[in-house]
Amino acid sequence: MNLGPHAAFIVTAYAAAAIVLGGLIAWIRIDYRLQRRKLADLETRGVTRRSDRATPTFP
Amino acid sequence: MAITGLANPSRFLAVVQPILPWLTAATVLVLALGIGQALFAAPDDYQQGATVKIMFLHVPSAWLGMFCWALMSVAALGTLVWRHPLADVAGKAAAPIGAAFTLLCLITGALWGRPMWGTYWVWDARLTSVLILFLLYLGVIALWRTVEDPSRAARAAAILTLVGAVNLPIIKFSVDWWNTLHQPASVFRLAGPAIHPAILTPLIVMAIGFLLLFVTLHLAAIRNEILRRRVRTLQLMQAESAAE
Numbered sequence: 001m002n003l004g005p006h007a008a009f010i011v012t013a014y015a016a017a018a019i020v021l022g023g024l025i026a027w028i029r030i031d032y033r034l035q036r037r038k039l040a041d042l043e044t045r046g047v048t049r050r051s052d053r054a055t056p057t058f059p
Numbered sequence: 060m061a062i063t064g065l066a067n068p069s070r071f072l073a074v075v076q077p078i079l080p081w082l083t084a085a086t087v088l089v090l091a092l093g094i095g096q097a098l099f100a101a102p103d104d105y106q107q108g109a110t111v112k113i114m115f116l117h118v119p120s121a122w123l124g125m126f127c128w129a130l131m132s133v134a135a136l137g138t139l140v141w142r143h144p145l146a147d148v149a150g151k152a153a154a155p156i157g158a159a160f161t162l163l164c165l166i167t168g169a170l171w172g173r174p175m176w177g178t179y180w181v182w183d184a185r186l187t188s189v190l191i192l193f194l195l196y197l198g199v200i201a202l203w204r205t206v207e208d209p210s211r212a213a214r215a216a217a218i219l220t221l222v223g224a225v226n227l228p229i230i231k232f233s234v235d236w237w238n239t240l241h242q243p244a245s246v247f248r249l250a251g252p253a254i255h256p257a258i259l260t261p262l263i264v265m266a267i268g269f270l271l272l273f274v275t276l277h278l279a280a281i282r283n284e285i286l287r288r289r290v291r292t293l294q295l296m297q298a299e300s301a302a303e
Contacts (some may be wrong), residue, residue, distance in 0.1 A: 005108075006108065006174040007110075009110060009113065009173060009174050010110060011168075012167070013112075013116055013117075013171070016166045017163055017167070018172070021163070021272070024155070025276065028276055028280055028294050033282045035283055035286035035287050037134070037165075039286060039289060042297065049293065
C-alpha cells in the first residue's frame with residue numbers, strides 16, 4: 001500500500017476516526033456498566049419499582 | 060408484535076438486548092470489509108491521488124451526521140406532538156452520536172482539504188453549514204445537561220432540533236445555491252453517481268458499515284438512557300421514603 005506524498009494526512013484521518021468512534025463506543029459501554037451498577041445497588045437496598053415487584057425479571 | 064409495541068420501554072429493552080450482539084458482529088464485519096477495500100483494493104483517484112482514501116471516512120460520516128439530525132427531528136415530533144417518553148430518550152441518545160460523526164466529518168474534511176485545496180478550512184457555505192450542524196448538536200447536548208427535569212429538557216431540545224432541521228437542506232443544496240470551493244454532489248444526483256465503480260463500491264460498503272455502527276450505538280445509548288431513568292425514579296422513591 002503506497003499512500004504517496006500525503007500519507008501523513010491519510011494516516012491522521014484514519015487515526016482520528018479510530019479515536020472519535022472508539023471513544024464514543026467506550027463511553028457508551030462504560031455508561032451501560034455504570035447504570036447497571038447503580039440499579040443493582042438500589043435493588044440490593046430493597047428499592048424497586050412497583051411493576052418490578054409484580055414481574056421480577058429486570059433487564 | 061406490532062412496531063408500536065416497541066414504544067414500551069420494557070418491551071423495547073427485551074427486544075433490543077438480544078439483537079445488539081448480532082448488530083455488533085454485522086457492524087464489525089462490514090466495517091472490516093469496507094476498510095480493507097478502502098485501503099488495499101480501491102485505486103488512487105486520477106486527481107486526488109491516494110487522498111481519496113480519506114473520502115471513505117469523510118463522506119459516510121457527513122451522511123450519518125445529517126441522517127442523525129433528521130432522525131432526531133422525527134423524535135422531536137414524537138416529543139412535542141405525542142409527548143412520548145421513548146421519543147425523548149431516542150432524541151437524547153442520538154445527539155452525542157450525531158455530534159461524533161459530524162466532528163469526524165469536519166476533521167477528515169480538513170485533513171483532505173490541506174493537501175488538495177492548500178488550506179484546512181474556508182468559510183464557504185458547505186463547510187460553514189456543517190460546522191453550524193456540529194454546534195447545534197453541542198447545543199442540544201448542553202440543553203439536556205442543564206435542564207434538570209427530563210420532560211422540560213426534552214421539549215426544549217425538541218424545539219431546538221426542529222429549528223435546526225432547517226439547516227439540513229441548506230447543507231445539502233449549499234453547493235448548488237452558492238459558489239463554493241466544496242465540490243457538488245457526486246453520489247446522490249439525478250444523473251446517477253459520477254464516481255467510478257472501483258471507488259464507489261468501497262464508499263457504499265463503508266457507508267453501510269457506518270450506518271450499522273450508528274444503529275448499534277443508538278440502540279445501546281437508548282438502552283442506557285432507559286436504565287438511567289429507572290435509576291433516577293428509584294433514587295427519587297428512595298429519597299421520598301427516607302423523608303417520610
